[in-house]
Each structure stands twice: as C-alpha cells, then as structure tokens.
Amino acid sequence: MQKKVIKKSDIGIRSKNEAKILEGAVIVFSRKGLDGTRLTDIATECNLPKANVYYYFSNKTEIYERLIENVLAGWDKAFEHIKPDLEPEDAISEYVKAKLEYARNNIIESKFFTFEMLRGGQFLSKKQRQHIVQVTRKYEQVVEYWISEGKLKPLDTRHFFIILWASTEFYANYSNIAELTLGKHKLTxxxxEQAHKSIVQNILNGCLPQQ
Amino acid sequence: MQKKVIKKSDIGIRSKNEAKILEGAVIVFSRKGLDGTRLTDIATECNLPKANVYYYFSNKTEIYERLIENVLAGWDKAFEHIKPDLEPEDAISEYVKAKLEYARNNIIESKFFTFEMLRGGQFLSKKQRQHIVQVTRKYEQVVEYWISEGKLKPLDTRHFFIILWASTEFYANYSNIAELTLGKHKLTxxxxEQAHKSIVQNILNGCLPQQ
DNA sequence: TAACATTCTGACACTTTAGTCAAGTTTGTA
DNA sequence: TACAAACTTGACTAAAGTGTCAGAATGTTA
Structure with a gap:
C-alpha cells in the first residue's frame, strides 16, 4: 500500500514515477480523451508494466483528475506575470502573445483540456469552476476600468475575452485546420508571430478602414 | 448480405435505419470521440440490438467515416447561401451570424468534428482536405478583393478567417466555459445574439476608440 | 399465396481491458 | 548487515467489448 503521508521518500522514487506516469498519461489523453484511453496505453507510453501504474494510481480517472489540477495550475503560472497596469494596447498584445506562446509550447495540455470541455467539463470541480470565473472576472474588471477611462470603446467584456481565448487556443487545438489554411505542413x-500580429491588429483596430 | 446497389428498397427501411443509426452514433461520438465510443453505446443510443447495427455497418469506423462526410456536406449547405457580393460590413456580419447559428443548432456536429481535429484529422481524406482549402480560398479571395478596393484594411486573410471561425465555433465546443463566463446555466x-454583436463590432471596428 | 429477398435478433466465440495478488527486488535506516 | 518499508512485475480472474451466425420474422412480387 502506498502512503499518502509526505516523507523523505516522496522526493524520491514515488514522485519521480508519479511524474513519469502523469507525463505519459497526458499524451495519451490528449490523443484519445478520457473514454478512449486504456490504462494499458498509458503504461506503454511511459514504459512501465501496467501493475506498476496501478501501484501509484488506483485507476485512470485518478490520473485524469490529477492532470486537470496540473493543467489549471500551469495556466495560472503562465499568465500571472501579465501586468494589467499597462496601457490597453500593450496589455492586450502581451496577453495574446502569452496565450499563443502557451498554445505553441503546450499543445498537449491544450488538447487535453479541450477533450474535457467536449465531454462536458464533468471533472471540473466546483472550486475549479469558481477559480476560472474569478480569474476571468479579474481581467474583465481591468478592461472595464479601461472603458471607464475612455481608453477602450464600450464593449461586452465577456464576449471580448471569448474572442481572445478562442482565437489563441485555435492554433493548438485545430492545428490541422490552421496548417491547412496556412498551407503549411507544420506551424512554425x-x-x-503572424497570428499574434493579426489578432492584435484586428482586435485593437478592426478591419474597416478609418473613414 | 446488404446490397450497395441503389434500389427502391433503399428509400425504405434501409435508408431509414441507416439514418437512425447515424443519428444515434453522432451523439455518442460527440460525447466520447471515436476511440471512446463502443458499438454497444451506439446501439443503445438508437434503441437497436447490436447485431442489427452490424447488419447495416461492418464496424464503427464505417459509421464514423459516413458521419465525417455528412458533417462536411452539412457545412457546405449551411454556408453556400452567403453572398460575397455584399459590402464587407454586411457580408461579414452575415457570415458570423450564419456560423453562430450553425454552432447553436448543431452543437453535436461541431463537437464531433472537433474530436476528429483533436485526434489529428486522420479521417479527413485528401479530397476533403482539398475541399476545405478550396472553400477557404474562395472566401479569402473575396476579402482580398475588398482590400484591393480599399474597403478593408490590408490584413492577413488566413488569420482573419481563423479569428472568425475560432470565435464562432467556441460557443459550441466550449459551451461550458462560455456558460461559466457569461454566468448562465445554459446559453440562450x-x-x-450578443455574441454576434460583439464579434462583428470588434472584428469590424476594433476595441480602440478612434483618435 | 408461394417463393424469394430483406431485415431482425438472441446466442455464441473470441479478444481486449481492468484490476488483483503474491512473490520477488530494491532502498532506507538503525 | 539486517530488517522493514517501499517498490516492481508476471500471471491471473472477471468483466466488457467485438463481431458472427443461424434461424425467425417481415416485406416484396408475381
């Protein structure tokens, strides 16, 4: 039986192997989703006998739940450095840049999370939902402040963030369609960078010429 | 043995049951993806004994492939009425409207296709890829024409369409996040309509005030 | 209504997957 | 170095899933 108490040994084999398993698991989940993933696939992906995986996790949902936590934590970390005290132009540009960089460097995590959205977000705890709402609200308030200062046009902040989020995530989740559209074999x-430029330019100034 | 030759009977029981199976299958696939779907699930979803499903389709990938075709055909149909000879403002507004309406009325198909994208688009035939590219190109050329006429600012048409596509699809695929963000239990x-207004306003005029 | 084709389905054989277990090896520590 | 705790793993059982088939039911047509 594994111990849940934190001991010296936890910095050793246990945490190393748990990390190894989670690493392999997120790859498989990002390709097949929760329902499509077999525990055998995970074991194969991280070069461990199946029974060894069972030694660390009691089933695949336990692994899955841990991964959801990890991905959410990863987001917080990736975006906490964004400073909302910049001028809107720069802040939005930086936000888009950070999100695109995240999408580029974390395709697997992005796809993993999208799978969870498609299945209805059943594995998002109430706490996690609230956290997402809270973070979004924080950013929305900044945008609302800018609007009140006349630095941005009046707009619906919620839909505004959806446009930003959707446009940036697209390059990870629909990389196939993006590759098709851009006529590339693989996105470079x-x-x-061009996506960043296009999104920022369009979001900030729109596509209609100033009349 | 089933006949592939088209006969009178094809308008009857056969096509009726195939439709019934496809209808149930797309629901299950849209929840669990190809790998996560069991043929038993499909049979249950459409209230048919498993063996009866096997009578019409030899396995689940055959069903899946038929569905890919259907969804792509559905898109063509949904968007073929968009007239590119309108002024950009109206044309873009109509395009966004049509895409959002499609997303709202075809959440299942949208999610189904997103699952296929996540798994790498393996089941998109070369022909289907080419078709997607072709349709996109057609719209891009219209946009490029508008630019050349000075009706739109110079912009990267490919990324421009990605913004449109991503923003509209979001409301179907990430309905959970959208509901969270908008503080709704279910999108109405x-x-x-507000999404339409927000997207169009932002895409056309941007969020920065005219200086 | 006879006879032929199509459709339906329970039951079966076979394969894959989940999860357990006991017997082994390695590691930490006194 | 000895002993316990932590870790590893092949082998196994039970359950779930795939696909087939023979025979019953229904539909079609002359």
Whole structure:
C-alpha cells in the first residue's frame, strides 16, 4: 500500500514515477480523451508494466483528475506575470502573445483540456469552476476600468475575452485546420508571430478602414 | 448480405435505419470521440440490438467515416447561401451570424468534428482536405478583393478567417466555459445574439476608440 | 399465396481491458 | 548487515467489448 503521508521518500522514487506516469498519461489523453484511453496505453507510453501504474494510481480517472489540477495550475503560472497596469494596447498584445506562446509550447495540455470541455467539463470541480470565473472576472474588471477611462470603446467584456481565448487556443487545438489554411505542413514560430500580429491588429483596430 | 446497389428498397427501411443509426452514433461520438465510443453505446443510443447495427455497418469506423462526410456536406449547405457580393460590413456580419447559428443548432456536429481535429484529422481524406482549402480560398479571395478596393484594411486573410471561425465555433465546443463566463446555466438565443454583436463590432471596428 | 429477398435478433466465440495478488527486488535506516 | 518499508512485475480472474451466425420474422412480387 502506498502512503499518502509526505516523507523523505516522496522526493524520491514515488514522485519521480508519479511524474513519469502523469507525463505519459497526458499524451495519451490528449490523443484519445478520457473514454478512449486504456490504462494499458498509458503504461506503454511511459514504459512501465501496467501493475506498476496501478501501484501509484488506483485507476485512470485518478490520473485524469490529477492532470486537470496540473493543467489549471500551469495556466495560472503562465499568465500571472501579465501586468494589467499597462496601457490597453500593450496589455492586450502581451496577453495574446502569452496565450499563443502557451498554445505553441503546450499543445498537449491544450488538447487535453479541450477533450474535457467536449465531454462536458464533468471533472471540473466546483472550486475549479469558481477559480476560472474569478480569474476571468479579474481581467474583465481591468478592461472595464479601461472603458471607464475612455481608453477602450464600450464593449461586452465577456464576449471580448471569448474572442481572445478562442482565437489563441485555435492554433493548438485545430492545428490541422490552421496548417491547412496556412498551407503549411507544420506551424512554425513565424506562423505564431503572424497570428499574434493579426489578432492584435484586428482586435485593437478592426478591419474597416478609418473613414 | 446488404446490397450497395441503389434500389427502391433503399428509400425504405434501409435508408431509414441507416439514418437512425447515424443519428444515434453522432451523439455518442460527440460525447466520447471515436476511440471512446463502443458499438454497444451506439446501439443503445438508437434503441437497436447490436447485431442489427452490424447488419447495416461492418464496424464503427464505417459509421464514423459516413458521419465525417455528412458533417462536411452539412457545412457546405449551411454556408453556400452567403453572398460575397455584399459590402464587407454586411457580408461579414452575415457570415458570423450564419456560423453562430450553425454552432447553436448543431452543437453535436461541431463537437464531433472537433474530436476528429483533436485526434489529428486522420479521417479527413485528401479530397476533403482539398475541399476545405478550396472553400477557404474562395472566401479569402473575396476579402482580398475588398482590400484591393480599399474597403478593408490590408490584413492577413488566413488569420482573419481563423479569428472568425475560432470565435464562432467556441460557443459550441466550449459551451461550458462560455456558460461559466457569461454566468448562465445554459446559453440562450440572446447570448448568441450578443455574441454576434460583439464579434462583428470588434472584428469590424476594433476595441480602440478612434483618435 | 408461394417463393424469394430483406431485415431482425438472441446466442455464441473470441479478444481486449481492468484490476488483483503474491512473490520477488530494491532502498532506507538503525 | 539486517530488517522493514517501499517498490516492481508476471500471471491471473472477471468483466466488457467485438463481431458472427443461424434461424425467425417481415416485406416484396408475381
């Protein structure tokens, strides 16, 4: 039986192997989703005998839940450095840049989370939902402040963030369609830079010429 | 043995039951993806004995492939009425409206297709890929024409369409996040109308005030 | 209504997957 | 170095899933 108490040994084999399993699992989940993933696939992916995986986790949902936590924590970390005290132009540009960079460097996590959304977000705890709402609200308030200062046009902040989120996530989740559209075999750094430029330009100034 | 030759009987029981199976299958696939779906689930969903499903389709991938075709055909149908000879403002507004309406009325198909994207689009045939590219190109050329006429600012048409596509699809695939963000239990018609207004306003005019 | 084709389905054989277990090895520590 | 705790793993059982088939039911047509 494994111990849940934190001991010296937890910095050793246990945490190392748990990390190894989670690492392999997120890859498989990001390809097949929760329902499509077999525990055998996870074991194979991380080169461990199945029984060894069972030694650390009691089933695949336990692994899955841990991964949900990890991904959410990863987001917080990735975006906490964004400073809302910048001018809107720069802040939005930085936000888009950070989100695109995250999408580029964490395709697997992005897809993993999208799978969870498709299945209805059943594994998001109430706490996690609240956290997401809270973080979003925080950013929305900044945008509302800018609007009140006349630095942005009046707009619906919630839909505004959806446009930002959707546009940036797209390049990870629909990389196939993006590749098709851009006529590339694989998206490059330059593609992401152009995406950044296009999104920012469009979101900030729109596509209609000033009359 | 089933016949592939088209006969009178094809308008009857056969096509009726195939439709019934496809209808149930797309629901299950949209919840669990290809790998997560068991043929038993499909049979249960459409109230048929498993062996009866096997009478019409030899396995689940055959059903899946038929569904991919259907969904792509559905899109063509849904968007073929968009007239590119309108002024950009109206054309873009109509395009967004049509896409949002499609998202609202075809959440299942949208999610189904997103699952396929996440798994890498393996089941999109070369022909289907080419078709997608072709349709996109057609719209891009219209946008490029508008730019050349000075009706739109110079912009990267490919990323431009990605913003449109991503923003509209979001409301179907990430309905959970959208509901969270908008503080709703379920998205209403009004939410989609506001989404339309927000997207169009932002895409056309941006969020920065005219200086 | 006879006879032929199509459709339906319970029951079966076979394969894959989940999860357990006991017997082994390694590691930490006194 | 000895002993316990932690870790590893092949082998196993039970359950779930795939796909087939023979025979019953229904539909079609002359």
């Amino acid at each position: 750094k330059t593609d992401f | 018609k009004t939410d989609f």
